[in-house]
Amino acid sequence: MQADAKKQSWMYENMFKSRYYEECMEAAYLEGKQPVFNMANGPVPGEMHLSNGQEPCAVGVCAHLNADDAVFATHRPHHIAIAKGVNLKAMTAEIFGKKTGLSGGRGGHMHLFDTDVNFACSGIIAEGMGPAAGVALARKLRNEPGVAIAFIGEGAANQGAFHETMNLAAVWNLPFVCIIEDNAWGISVAKTDATAVPRNDVRAAAYGIPGEYVEGNDPLAIYAAAERAINRARAGDGPSLIEIETYRLAGHFMGDAEAYRPEGEKDGLFSKDPIPAFRTHLLESGALDEAALKNIENAMHTEVDEAFEFARAAAEPEPAEALEKVFA
Amino acid sequence: MATPKRKLTTAKAISEAISQEMEADNNVFVMGEDIAKLGGVFGTTTGLLDKFGPERVRDTPISETAFIGSAVGAAAVGMRPIVELMFVDFFGVCMDAIYNLAAKNCYFSGGNQPIPMVLMTSVGGGYGDAGQHSQCLYGTFAHLPGMKVVVPSNAYDAKGLMHTAVADDNPVIFMLHKNLQGMGWLGTVKGSIVDVPKETYGIPFGEAAIVREGKDITLVGLGVTVHMALDAAEALAKEGVEAEVVDLRTLVPLDRDTVFNSVSKTGRLLVIDDDYISYGVSGEIISSVAEQDSSVFKTSPQRIAFPDIPIPFTRAMEQFALPNKDKIFNTVKDMMKD
Numbered sequence: 001m002q003a004d005a006k007k008q009s010w011m012y013e014n015m016f017k018s019r020y021y022e023e024c025m026e027a028a029y030l031e032g033k034q035p036v037f038n039m040a041n042g043p044v045p046g047e048m049h050l051s052n053g054q055e056p057c058a059v060g061v062c063a064h065l066n067a068d069d070a071v072f073a074t075h076r077p078h079h080i081a082i083a084k085g086v087n088l089k090a091m092t093a094e095i096f097g098k099k100t101g102l103s104g105g106r107g108g109h110m111h112l113f114d115t116d117v118n119f120a121c122s123g124i125i126a127e128g129m130g131p132a133a134g135v136a137l138a139r140k141l142r143n144e145p146g147v148a149i150a151f152i153g154e155g156a157a158n159q160g161a162f163h164e165t166m167n168l169a170a171v172w173n174l175p176f177v178c179i180i181e182d183n184a185w186g187i188s189v190a191k192t193d194a195t196a197v198p199r200n201d202v203r204a205a206a207y208g209i210p211g212e213y214v215e216g217n218d219p220l221a222i223y224a225a226a227e228r229a230i231n232r233a234r235a236g237d238g239p240s241l242i243e244i245e246t247y248r249l250a251g252h253f254m255g256d257a258e259a260y261r262p263e264g265e266k267d268g269l270f271s272k273d274p275i276p277a278f279r280t281h282l283l284e285s286g287a288l289d290e291a292a293l294k295n296i297e298n299a300m301h302t303e304v305d306e307a308f309e310f311a312r313a314a315a316e317p318e319p320a321e322a323l324e325k326v327f328a
Numbered sequence: 329m330a331t332p333k334r335k336l337t338t339a340k341a342i343s344e345a346i347s348q349e350m351e352a353d354n355n356v357f358v359m360g361e362d363i364a365k366l367g368g369v370f371g372t373t374t375g376l377l378d379k380f381g382p383e384r385v386r387d388t389p390i391s392e393t394a395f396i397g398s399a400v401g402a403a404a405v406g407m408r409p410i411v412e413l414m415f416v417d418f419f420g421v422c423m424d425a426i427y428n429l430a431a432k433n434c435y436f437s438g439g440n441q442p443i444p445m446v447l448m449t450s451v452g453g454g455y456g457d458a459g460q461h462s463q464c465l466y467g468t469f470a471h472l473p474g475m476k477v478v479v480p481s482n483a484y485d486a487k488g489l490m491h492t493a494v495a496d497d498n499p500v501i502f503m504l505h506k507n508l509q510g511m512g513w514l515g516t517v518k519g520s521i522v523d524v525p526k527e528t529y530g531i532p533f534g535e536a537a538i539v540r541e542g543k544d545i546t547l548v549g550l551g552v553t554v555h556m557a558l559d560a561a562e563a564l565a566k567e568g569v570e571a572e573v574v575d576l577r578t579l580v581p582l583d584r585d586t587v588f589n590s591v592s593k594t595g596r597l598l599v600i601d602d603d604y605i606s607y608g609v610s611g612e613i614i615s616s617v618a619e620q621d622s623s624v625f626k627t628s629p630q631r632i633a634f635p636d637i638p639i640p641f642t643r644a645m646e647q648f649a650l651p652n653k654d655k656i657f658n659t660v661k662d663m664m665k666d
Binding site for chain 2: 070101102103104106109111114115118120121122127129131132133134135136137138139140141148158160161164165167168171172306324325326327328
């Protein structure tokens with residue numbers, strides 16, 4: 001079904017919020033890392049995987065989800081966390097390593113857990129597959145509503161965890177959907193050099209479940225495909241697999257010079273940036289007028305700015321708190 | 329009213345404990361390879377399918393990464409899964425789900441998402457199953473943070489520790505030694521088959537048991553090596569040497585105090601472990617006593633453990649490498665000279 005105006009507005013809001021969040025994160029991350037780049041320095045140390053360009057995947061899927069539905073994201077999690085409704089202040093404080101962060105600074109940007117909205121992510125490729133199937137199994141065993149979604153990248157579809165879990169979810173008929181964000185690159189290795197099939201949706205046939213490929217990084221097309229898969233899962237008809245063509249407008253991580261990309265590829269991708277494209281669509285279709293869009297954008301600026309201010313102002317944890325929370 | 333005494337094998341004690349936990353809490357369920365119709369290759373789930381049905385007693389595909397990862401997800405939302413990794417040696421195909429997910433998600437979530445799951449697995453050799461079906465790997469699991477590690481030496485402890493494991497809000501690696509399991513097709517150390525109460529009872533983690541008292545030397549073992557130590561102690565007693573035998577029971581948490589107090593009394597320490605010798609349990613036990621107060625030692629502490637070689641198949645070679653009663657007896661005799 002076509003997303004209605006309210007849903008489209010929500011989707012734009014979260015895409016815009018996510019992009020602005022990453023812009024703020026990029027600036028914060030680079031603090032203390034110039035002129036000499038050293039990942040260990042600055043208020044946000046460690047690796048940083050920005051999600052610029054992949055926002056449609058997050059909003060097109062999460063537009064169908066409630067807090068009961070579980071989402072497992074990847075090492076590139078911010079857009080998905082935002083669309084799932086993760087507490088933005090606590091998430092930002094976590095990425096800054098602060099005491100009021102989601103885990104008090106123990107996890108960082110690849111390990112964000114918000115149990116209120118059933119969101120988690122992890123730093124190992126395809127690692128969210130098993131836990132997502134496990135939540136789906138729990139929902140089924142308890143006869144509770146709720147589906148589980150594992151987001152992975154196209155490179156993760158070559159991991160054992162992907163194949164094992166797709167089979168398990170299919171043989172147990174679990175309310176589970178696997179979403180593959182195909183940004184065409186596994187760090188520096190092109191999908192064409194890593195994956196034996198042009199599109200991973202065909203792999204669904206190996207598990208006897210529906211598979212679908214969504215072209216064009218189009219939030220509305222993703223919304224429609226996700227709706228089919230999630231409805232199927234909610235109806236008890238089992239898992240589905242969706243691969244989405246998306247664009248990674250940033251490097252794999254910050255500091256990645258991206259010399260492996262063919263010349264001009266990046267310019268071509270920027271010209272297809274999904275956020276201005278969706279904005280134009282909303283204006284032209286009459287779903288939202290300029291004033292309404294501006295209102296959304298201003299509100300998102302404020303919300304994100306407040307999250308960063310919260311994170312910067314938050315207290316550092318006591319170092320010895322590192323010894324706590326290993327066990328419940 | 330006292331229940332009549334009955335002796336159980338470890339396998340029966342474990343399946344009874346799981347059955348009682350499943351009766352008490354619908355969130356407890358079991359999954360693994362061959363655990364439903366077959367009742368577990370090592371008998372840990374015998375009878376559960378008939379009692380609880382295939383939803384709660386689930387045969388899995390041969391996909392350890394998927395089903396152990398799923399246990400983590402189910403535990404995260406309040407289920408209490410018990411999963412079986414048939415042989416501990418198979419951890420190589422699924423360790424990510426164990427040490428990167430199960431063991432770390434509590435920490436990564438700042439304690440907001442505990443992972444209450446039990447992973448039970450079979451360990452140990454001595455019956456010619458060669459190098460991919462005979463390892464113990466106690467030290468491997470105990471080394472990595474975030475998992476509790478349990479190694480019972482008899483059926484009574486196995487049941488009590490299983491009740492505690494299911495009640496625990498953390499991942500518990502429950503390591504069952506094949507020589508103690510009581511399978512008809514595999515030899516069983518007689519001392520592991522003991523009286524087991526029908527009712528449920530918990531044995532706290534982190535409490536070692538002094539299974540024989542003595543004043544001359546402390547023998548520390550776990551799982552099957554406890555029985556080797558007891559046999560050696562019996563023989564030593566005939567020669568006037570009184571050995572105290574400590575059964576560690578859990579490696580994480582580790583009862584360092586009981587070991588230290590025993591060595592303080594005896595002045596001598598010998599650790600017996602059928603896991604690989606280097607970087608493992610034996611070194612940890614010795615260093616934990618030495619760190620606390622090395623003046624308690626009347627003689628250098630010693631260890632008998634599996635040499636740093638893959639476990640060989642042929643009987644003569646495997647038995648040469650494993651700890652046994654005679655090795656313990658002879659080492660103790662040497663240590664008593666000092």
